[in-house]
Amino acid sequence: MKNKNKVLGEDRKSLILKWLKEQNRPITGGELAELTNVSRQVIVQDISVLKAKNEPIIATSQGYIYLQDNHRPTQYERVVACKHAPDQTRTELELLVDHGVTVKNVIIEHPVYGDLEASIMVSNRTEVDQFIKKIDETNSPYLLQLTDGIHLHTLVADSNDKLDLAYKALTEAGMILEE
The missing domain is CATH 1.10.10.10 (Winged helix-like DNA-binding domain superfamily/Winged helix DNA-binding domain)
Incomplete structure (x- = not known):
């Protein structure tokens, strides 16, 4: 109104x-x-x-x-270090949300500004589609493009098992930054 x-x-x-x-x-x-x-x-x-x-x-x-x-159930968080090409972003986000995980943010370490964090807040494929569409429509670069694909995500889920399974899926897809 x-x-x-x-x-x-x-x-x-x-x-x-x-x-x-x-x-x-x-x-x-x-x-x-x-x-x-x-x-x-x-x-x-x-x-x-x-x-x-x-x-x-x-x-x-x-x-x-x-x-x-005050209205949230118990939630678990985990920060994961990832590395992949920009064109793999949809796959990465879909792998995560398909395991019941919310991708809270993306963080990169910029050589001048230090840690740069941007909110993502996607929990399902529809939200992933909206996120990718907005990136495409605005012709915005992904933050990972500033760091040769290296970035962090804070993941949120209602169980550690979901976080474990999501991490395993990223590892199998070759998207976890190896130590």
């Missing part, structure tokens, strides 16, 4: 926070811009201000998500 008037300043940030907390799905900057009758760039700035105030908002390829820990 679009407002006819712009929602201003703190009222807009409060509404954005409320909407993000209420949703169980990502909300795009475009949707938030339409709801508040401002530009998407204004929403990006608002999200930055909210993050600076320690609100646990992450930007994913599907939109913004508010991380709510």
Whole structure:
């Protein structure tokens, strides 16, 4: 439902926070811009201000998500070191999500900036498709292209067994960086 008037300043940030907390799905900057009758760039700035105030908002390829820990079942995390070509990214992500794993992020070690981390947050093949489509549509390079294919992923699952099986699948596919 679009407002006819712009929602201003703190009222807009409060509404954005409320909407993000209420949703169980990502909300795009475009949707938030339409709801508040401002530009998407204004929403990006608002999200930055909210993050600076320690609100646990992450930007994913599907939109913004508010991380709510109090309603989550027990989750296990593991960081894995991978190496592969950019054209193998879909295969890598599908292997992981097919084992019930969420790919939380990608991290590379940049020679100037140090660790660079980007949120991915894909948990199923539809989200993988959306992620790859967005990369293709924007002609954006994968971060692994800055490091000859070397990158880390933080993986999240509801059991260590799922993490073990996902790791084994990556190993069998030759995508784990050997020590």
